[in-house]
Amino acid sequence: MDRITHPTLLLDKEKLLGNIENMRRKASVHQIELRPHFKTHQSAGVAHLFRSFGIHKATVSSLAMAQYFIHHGWDDLTVAIPHNPRETSFVNHAFSPGVRLNLLVDHPDTIEHLNQTLDHPLDAWIKIDCGQHRCGLTWDDEARAASLVQSLKRGSKLRLHGLLTHAGHSYTVQTPAEVLTVHEEQLRRMTHARDLFAALGCKDLLTSIGDTPCATLADTFSPVDEIRPGNFVFFDLDQLFRQVCSWQDIAVALACPVIGTYPDRRQLVIHGGAVHLSKEQRRGPSGTSFGKPVLLDTRGWSEPLDADLTALTQEHGTITFHKMLDPSIKIGSLIGILPIHSCLTADLFPAYLCLDGNRLTKMRANE
Amino acid sequence: MDRITHPTLLLDKEKLLGNIENMRRKASVHQIELRPHFKTHQSAGVAHLFRSFGIHKATVSSLAMAQYFIHHGWDDLTVAIPHNPRETSFVNHAFSPGVRLNLLVDHPDTIEHLNQTLDHPLDAWIKIDCGQHRCGLTWDDEARAASLVQSLKRGSKLRLHGLLTHAGHSYTVQTPAEVLTVHEEQLRRMTHARDLFAALGCKDLLTSIGDTPCATLADTFSPVDEIRPGNFVFFDLDQLFRQVCSWQDIAVALACPVIGTYPDRRQLVIHGGAVHLSKEQRRGPSGTSFGKPVLLDTRGWSEPLDADLTALTQEHGTITFHKMLDPSIKIGSLIGILPIHSCLTADLFPAYLCLDGNRLTKMRANE
Numbered sequence: 001m002d003r004i005t006h007p008t009l010l011l012d013k014e015k016l017l018g019n020i021e022n023m024r025r026k027a028s029v030h031q032i033e034l035r036p037h038f039k040t041h042q043s044a045g046v047a048h049l050f051r052s053f054g055i056h057k058a059t060v061s062s063l064a065m066a067q068y069f070i071h072h073g074w075d076d077l078t079v080a081i082p083h084n085p086r087e088t089s090f091v092n093h094a095f096s097p098g099v100r101l102n103l104l105v106d107h108p109d110t111i112e113h114l115n116q117t118l119d120h121p122l123d124a125w126i127k128i129d130c131g132q133h134r135c136g137l138t139w140d141d142e143a144r145a146a147s148l149v150q151s152l153k154r155g156s157k158l159r160l161h162g163l164l165t166h167a168g169h170s171y172t173v174q175t176p177a178e179v180l181t182v183h184e185e186q187l188r189r190m191t192h193a194r195d196l197f198a199a200l201g202c203k204d205l206l207t208s209i210g211d212t213p214c215a216t217l218a219d220t221f222s223p224v225d226e227i228r229p230g231n232f233v234f235f236d237l238d239q240l241f242r243q244v245c246s247w248q249d250i251a252v253a254l255a256c257p258v259i260g261t262y263p264d265r266r267q268l269v270i271h272g273g274a275v276h277l278s279k280e281q282r283r284g285p286s287g288t289s290f291g292k293p294v295l296l297d298t299r300g301w302s303e304p305l306d307a308d309l310t311a312l313t314q315e316h317g318t319i320t321f322h323k324m325l326d327p328s329i330k331i332g333s334l335i336g337i338l339p340i341h342s343c344l345t346a347d348l349f350p351a352y353l354c355l356d357g358n359r360l361t362k363m364r365a366n367e
Numbered sequence: 368m369d370r371i372t373h374p375t376l377l378l379d380k381e382k383l384l385g386n387i388e389n390m391r392r393k394a395s396v397h398q399i400e401l402r403p404h405f406k407t408h409q410s411a412g413v414a415h416l417f418r419s420f421g422i423h424k425a426t427v428s429s430l431a432m433a434q435y436f437i438h439h440g441w442d443d444l445t446v447a448i449p450h451n452p453r454e455t456s457f458v459n460h461a462f463s464p465g466v467r468l469n470l471l472v473d474h475p476d477t478i479e480h481l482n483q484t485l486d487h488p489l490d491a492w493i494k495i496d497c498g499q500h501r502c503g504l505t506w507d508d509e510a511r512a513a514s515l516v517q518s519l520k521r522g523s524k525l526r527l528h529g530l531l532t533h534a535g536h537s538y539t540v541q542t543p544a545e546v547l548t549v550h551e552e553q554l555r556r557m558t559h560a561r562d563l564f565a566a567l568g569c570k571d572l573l574t575s576i577g578d579t580p581c582a583t584l585a586d587t588f589s590p591v592d593e594i595r596p597g598n599f600v601f602f603d604l605d606q607l608f609r610q611v612c613s614w615q616d617i618a619v620a621l622a623c624p625v626i627g628t629y630p631d632r633r634q635l636v637i638h639g640g641a642v643h644l645s646k647e648q649r650r651g652p653s654g655t656s657f658g659k660p661v662l663l664d665t666r667g668w669s670e671p672l673d674a675d676l677t678a679l680t681q682e683h684g685t686i687t688f689h690k691m692l693d694p695s696i697k698i699g700s701l702i703g704i705l706p707i708h709s710c711l712t713a714d715l716f717p718a719y720l721c722l723d724g725n726r727l728t729k730m731r732a733n734e
Contacts, residue, residue: 005453006431007733039681061682062638064373081682082626084638085699086372106627109698134683135627135636168680259449260473260502269502271429271451275714275732279646313535314406314710315428315448316501331476332452343681347642349733364731365642366374366716 001255001296001334004353007276008255009345010336011234011352011360012300015251017049019232023215024053030221035059035078037210037230040343043352044072045360046233059210059228063087063094068363070099078102080164080210080228082127082135085113092119104164106136108151115155124158125208128193130186132168139165139189142196149200162206162225163193170213176243183214191223213244236342237292241282252352253294253301253336254345256317258329266321268329272337273315278344281312286322293319294336295326300355301336309337368622368663368701371720374643375622376712377703378601378719378727379667382618384416386599390582391420397588402426402445404577404597407710410719411439412727413600426577426595430454430461435730437466445469447531447577447595449494449502452480459486471531473503475518482522491525492575495560497553499535506532506556509563516567529573529592530560537580543610550581558590580611603709604659608649619719620661620668620703621712623684628698633688635696639704640682645711648679653689660686661703662693667722668703676704 020036027034038047039061047058047069057076060066063084066077075098083091083103091101105111106127114124126148129136137144152160170182190207197205208226209215215229216239234252235245256272281288291309294301305326311318317337329335339345346352352360387403394401405414406428414425414436424443427433430451433444442465450458450470458468472478473494481491493515496503504511519527537549557574564572575593576582582596583606601619602612623639648655658676661668672693678685684704696702706712713719719727 005457006429006451062373081638082636084373084624084626086624086701090372107698110626113699133629133632134678134680134685257451257453259451259477262500265500269449271448274645274647274711278641279648279711280641281646311501313501314714318501331474332480334453344641344646347681350731364717 001298004255004334006257007272008353009349009351010253010255011354012251013354013356015249016046016233019235019249019251020050020053023229023232024055026215027227032221032224033057033226035208035226035228036233037061037080037228038069039065040230040233041346041362042068042365043360043362044069045362047072047074059230063090064365065363066101067094070094076100078104078125078164078228080104080166082106083110083114085110088114088117091122095120102161105148105158108147111148111151111158112154115157118157121157121159123161124152125162125164126160128163128165128190130165130167130189131182132166134166134168136165139193140196145196146200149197149202160202160205162208163190163197164208164210165190166210167214168211170211171238174242176217179213179217179242179244183218186214187220187222187224194223212239213242216244231343234342234346237338237340238280238282247303247338250338250342252342252346253296253338254291255296255334255336258331258333258335261325261329261331263325266325268319268325268335270317270319270335271315272317274312275314276345276348277312277317277337277339278341278348279312280339280341280344282340289340290317291337291339294338296334296336298355304338368665371622371701373624374639375720376716376718377620377622378721379618380721380723382616383413383600386602386616386618387417387420390596390599391422393582394594399588399591400424400593402575402593402595403600404428404447404595405436406432407597407600408713408729409435409732410727410729411436412729414439414441426597430457431732431734432730433468434461437461443467445471445492445531445595447471447533449473450477450481452477455481455484458489462487469528470525472515472525475514478515478518478525479521482524485524488524488526490528491519492529492531493527495530495532495557497532497534497556498549499533501533501535503532506560507563512563513567516564516569527569527572529575530557530564531575531577532557533577534581535578537578538605541609543584546580546584546609546611550585553581554587554589554591561590579606580609583611598710601709601713604705604707605647605649614670614705617705617709619709619713620663620705621658622663622701622703625696625698625700625702628692628696630692633692635686635692635702637684637686637702638682639684641679642681643712643715644679644684644704644706645708645715646679647706647708647711649707656707657684658704658706661705663701663703665722671705
């Protein structure tokens with residue numbers, strides 16, 4: 001810890017491995033495929049740890065991310081964002097007989113485009129909207145489903161493999177009971193969608209669901225064949241607040257140097273801002289929080305302090321203690337911040353510093 | 368535009384040059400130094416354009432950023448964040464007789480630390496809190512000011528050069544009149560602080576102010592010697608909403624491929640998410656906005672459409688049209704997004720694509 005000079009993203013590998021093992025066991029018990037979403041960590045090193053659990057399929061959120069993981073030996077990837085026609089030449093370029101790239105479609109125009117421009121046949125999944133209203137075919141839209149099936153049949157480049165949904169609205173509810181309500185609804189709706197496609201002649205389609213809250217809390221999964229949670233690998237305050245994890249499960253913390261102390265307003269200022277944590281925030285009864293401070297030592301971090309990161313500008317963070325400023329924290333001390341949203345915090349760094357001193361590198365978006 | 372395949376940050380160099388010229392002229396008319404904050408663009412290429420306006424001094428928000436610009440030939444930089452004692456060895460390492468690095472201090476412990484550990488004397492500025500309540504000595508705190516002066520006198524490594532403030536609370540007000548109220552208050556408070564230090568024996572200190580809203584709208588600056596605005600180089604929706612700029616002044620837009628159309632809810636989904644725009648948001652009468660869509664052509668972009676980026680996840684953005692979905696926009700079209708906060712959007716990219724096809728590279732935070 002003494003060698004840390006600037007904001008540094010710490011990774012507790014033991015917690016990470018525990019989180020992976022819990023999800024692996026759940027998938028195994030329910031006999032469903034675990035295809036973890038790698039957008040959370042974006043790291044070949046973290047991905048390598050998944051391999052030791054027998055996991056060889058993954059999900060990514062962009063073709064650039066697919067390229068990174070293909071380069072690191074991953075050969076079965078689902079690109080969980082509706083295909084962007086401007087990147088089809090990239091798909092053709094990335095194609096090799098040993099790599100399986102699953103694409104997402106939800107519109108006849110995209111299907112028609114792929115049928116005309118793909119060099120080689122690929123597996124496609126139809127994105128289903130189970131209630132998030134971001135992307136996808138509405139789960140019970142028969143006319144639209146028929147039109148997608150027709151589009152697929154007009155070409156030979158896309159093999160329809162399954163139906164895929166992401167119940168992202170499980171991130172907007174506040175309690176485990178509400179998460180389970182979202183989950184039960186998505187199971188009913190995916191069953192309906194699967195039957196609808198079967199009636200249109202598409203038998204034996206697989207079904208895949210996506211979000212960490214449902215995958216973590218649920219105990220029934222039928223008719224689901226595959227889960228694609230991502231955030232569970234690190235968890236974060238957002239999941240803690242809705243009781244999807246405990247603080248002991250959170251596997252990343254940002255180590256920040258203290259650069260100012262203001263005891264009369266019970267505040268510290270850290271080098272640690274929006275370019276380190278993102279501006280993901282949570283509005284609670286005691287105001288807006290951009291993260292929770294923890295005490296750091298060589299073994300990791302403490303439970304969250306009775307304090308919040310209450311303001312965040314580009315490089316400065318302001319910590320407000322709710323009762324008393326901890327007098328042991330001085331200018332030059334290092335303090336940890338548990339992030340509101342670990343995916344966006346991780347995205348901002350080129351590497352993780354593990355507690356054993358090793359560094360796990362990752363890709364950077366937009367390179 | 369046809370060659371853009373994925374989210375790409377566009378820069379309109381003509382607008383950028385116009386913004387620089389306006390601020391240069393203002394500084395010249397008022398005979399104050401313009402020391403622009405380079406945290407907004409973080410780019411040696413953009414910095415080079417400043418040189419053609421006779422600007423040779425700049426502000427940075429981290430020592431890593433100082434290192435980048437020193438490497439690109441900048442030799443007079445103010446590091447506008449309270450000095451982080453964990454990085455003093457970096458300051459010693461970066462020192463060369465030809466480079467002037469101005470450090471910020473607001474605490475006796477930091478001053479004492481620097482006096483003990485700096486290899487060479489450096490210029491220091493005392494950070495003054497004029498009302499933002501982030502960092503700094505409260506503008507009228509005589510006892511504390513005396514203690515800082517005493518600390519400085521106990522060593523020989525820091526030459527007190529001036530008083531520096533950042534009226535960041537000008538970013539929280541809504542109208543030009545309110546910005547000017549903040550500005551007049553900071554001028555009065557900086558006058559008071561300067562007189563207070565003069566009475567303590569520190570004569571002839573320079574005064575420096577920081578924020579874009581005040582620097583852009585104000586027409587009186589006495590007793591200020593230096594302004595350090597940053598955001599004005601690009602501006603953004605946050606400045607547009609408080610009428611600090613017009614939409615024609617906004618010099619950056621994110622080009623995003625359309626990957627989904629949902630006419631029944633008047634929505635488009637783009638590849639363009641929190642990893643491209645940050646989660647900076649603005650809550651207005653029609654809900655939360657993460658950006659405003661514009662139409663793109665080879666000459667740049669249109670005025671903002673009657674639509675907002677109403678939802679943003681890691682890689683997906685949802686655009687909601689308030690009246691009618693523009694029927695000319697289809698899957699595979701490119702649409703522009705004006706960012707809420709250009710500094711945080713720019714931070715996420717390694718380069719700008721200028722409208723003439725040239726690329727201006729930039730540093731990346733946290734490397």
